[in-house]
Amino acid sequence: MSDYTGAAARRLSQIGNLLKSSQKAMALPWNPDSTEFPTRNELLKVDGAPEGAAWVWGKDDFIGRLNLLTPSRVLAASKEIRTGEIVPVNLPLNVPEVPAFEREAFQHEIKTLVENKAYDDKYSLNTQSGTQWDGFRHFSHLPTGSFYNNTKGDDIVGPNANLKCSIHHWAEHGIAGRGVLIDYLSYAKKKGIEYDPYDHYEISYEELEACGKDQGLDIRPAAKGGDIQIGDIVFIRTGFVEAYHQKPRDERNALAQRHSDLSAESGQRWAGLKQETAMLDWLHDCYFAAVAGDAPSFEAWPTQYGWYLHEYILALWGMPLGEMLDLEGLVQKCRERKRWTFFFSSAPANCPGGVSTHVNGHAIF
Template identity: 70%
Template sequence: MADQKSAASQRLTQIKDFLTMNKTATTIPWDPDCTRFPTRKELPQIQGAPPEAAWVWGENDYIGRLNLLTPTRVAAASKEIRTGEIVPVNLPLDCPKQPAFGREVFKHEIKVLHENIAYDDLYVLNTQSGTQWDGFRHFAHVPTGSFYNGTKGSDIVGPSANHKCSIHHWAEHGIAGRGVLLDYRGYAEKKGINYDPFDYYPISWEELYQCGKDQGIDIRPAAQGGDIRIGDMLFVRSGWKEAYDQKSPEAREKAALRHGSGKDGEDGLRYAGLSQEQKTLDWLHDCYFATVAGDSPTFEAWPTHEDYHLHEYILALWGMPLGEMLDLEKLAKTCREKNRWFFFFTSAPANCPGGVSSHVNGNAIF
């Protein structure tokens, strides 16, 4: 009976697709060129995977939502290039001077090959000490200890280590497509909403929706009548870089070295970011963003006040690259001046076999 219902449902989808000229993803592995994908509530349960896992691109897939950056979508996104103006989104490698979460300080040394003739660079760094992509090896689904597509800690380190979910897979595929900026900081200042980007402040879905509306954008997915297309890359400005620039070196270091949970009045790392509410999860999933990114060290409001993190869903369950500490100041200024919130975006992750994460090396192009 269940098989009959499934067959009938699939047949109904085929008829709808024929009438609407759509192509719906129904069979795993999904075809990235499909024009309609299941919502979060419609995700199929995958045998051996945690609930809500969207491990749908194939057994040996390690690029997740980057599959959506198909040649057709990249070519369409290139039409956002009109003036050719380039806006980089990368902080200097030594910014912040003191990284948070106990990460190592960036060190740079000049190596003399031949005095006055030739020189080399020597870097000592943590790829997540500044503008970064969180790779799929970075954060697991905590209850099951599963990284994206069933990768485990033993795949990352130890005698059985391999290249599952290695960052080099992203580098080999490439990242380019249409970006969209939600300048929440600019919207909040306009509306008289006061908050400290260096303190816990959850930005709700409703606030992001109103921010988009103020910019002239409907942030709902196109399937629901909005302006977000499958494969778009999301950027959210919370104002972290703006606040960082206004702090003294001593205040910056003190903020980065805070200890404790950050909850219930206890000191600890605290940052503004997206809320962990269910509407936010639905939106992030159902828009089928290829990537998401922000300007703070956490992207999501930190610390989470739920029993889960957005990181678990974005990275481990959905396979969506997550960017943090991007410099969105000039990008926001450019978007506002041009009254254009969509742009072409490129990123070149490090081609490091076995790597966990990477600097973004990103440019927005107008």
């Protein structure tokens, strides 16, 4: 009888957990295993947070949307592994040779321990000089100076500096899930759309949606009948890496050295996603665990609308933002396999107090 009672209790507990996880996440802190989440327009105001903030995982949360990478979602994503083929998405550490936004170039030195017997490496680098994840300490909500989950500048530098939103929190959690590639560059070429990835060019949500349809991919969230699942990691190919290798060395280096600021007249000019309401709704409501692209800025730079997607993605929503990923091999493999989804893993740097990190990422088919 006791065995029966114990089994019944366990079953009731399992049912309770299932019902709990199936509910729409509303009460704070949100349950990451929930199967339905509020749209951007349904977000409730969070006390002490800017308007539109989704600081919803608890006051001591510093991984944001990575909370969505639960064991059950990672396990489901592992079913994308069918052939075992690995596609790295990392540029060489010395690419770009001259980084944009006045960042330091990568330096590599060999240290001789014992001649002809043992050697070491010495690296000097800016973690955002190449293939990178923008961490939550990187870009604030500009009107309030607030970084994700009420982190401030004096939490990052100065006598009161601490580990709020440090990149090591990502490393301790890990990044692994289902990746989805949107190949806008190929779509643009097919449709006769001409632009230079080294100049300001805005990719609208409407264009992304049309691009997805051309690939046979409905980029709407599953809740609206689309193919995007909660916790997916989206990659958008806009053409920077291809353009980098096609442009003469002197030209691309000179373009990287253009003046940088946050004004609409900034000399740094890059193709990327458009700052618009439809784009905000899509990026938020899909509940991506992370977003990434091959461009130096992900969004069209500089903004012409007085605000940046970076503010929403990083500071208000806590969503990792990847830039300058090498998606050239990935798009080839997707075409070869006639599929645009895959398993993806990334190993952020375990640097207490760090701002950002190289991606160290692989797609696995």
